[in-house]
Amino acid sequence: MGWNDHIPDLSGEAEAVLSGEAEAVAVKAKAVxxxxxxxxxxxxxxxxxxxxYAFAxxxxxxKQGDMGCTREEFIDAIAEAIDQSADECPICAKYRDD
Structure with a gap:
């Protein structure tokens, strides 16, 4: 079950925007x-x-803008962005190991 399975009213575009915003927050916080x-x-x-820090x-x-979701949904999206990140770049690892 993904973070957005409980958000049936979001369009595919809105889901992509939310996911992108969540990933940007995770990057800004240096969580990823x-x-x-x-x-x-x-x-x-x-x-x-x-x-x-990413959650903060x-x-x-x-709080600053219309995210089109609840705070909890946005925090869940940030957690998912962090949880879905890789331990290392799989492309770099493949070339390193070859």
Missing amino acids: VRCELHEDIVIDNGDPDARS IGTNRW
Whole structure:
């Protein structure tokens, strides 16, 4: 079950926007980082303090504008963005191991 399974009223575009906003918050908090070579890959930083910081940033971001969801849904989206991130870039790892 994904984070957005409980949000039936969001269109596919709204889900993509929410997911993108959540990932941007996770990156800003340094809970995840983008691979230097493959920017579409996000890597978990493994820092529980950064995860908490991401939730704080997310709460503030939600308060500032119309996110089109509840605060809890946005926090869940941030958690999902962090939880779905890789331990390392799989593309870089493949070339390193070959």
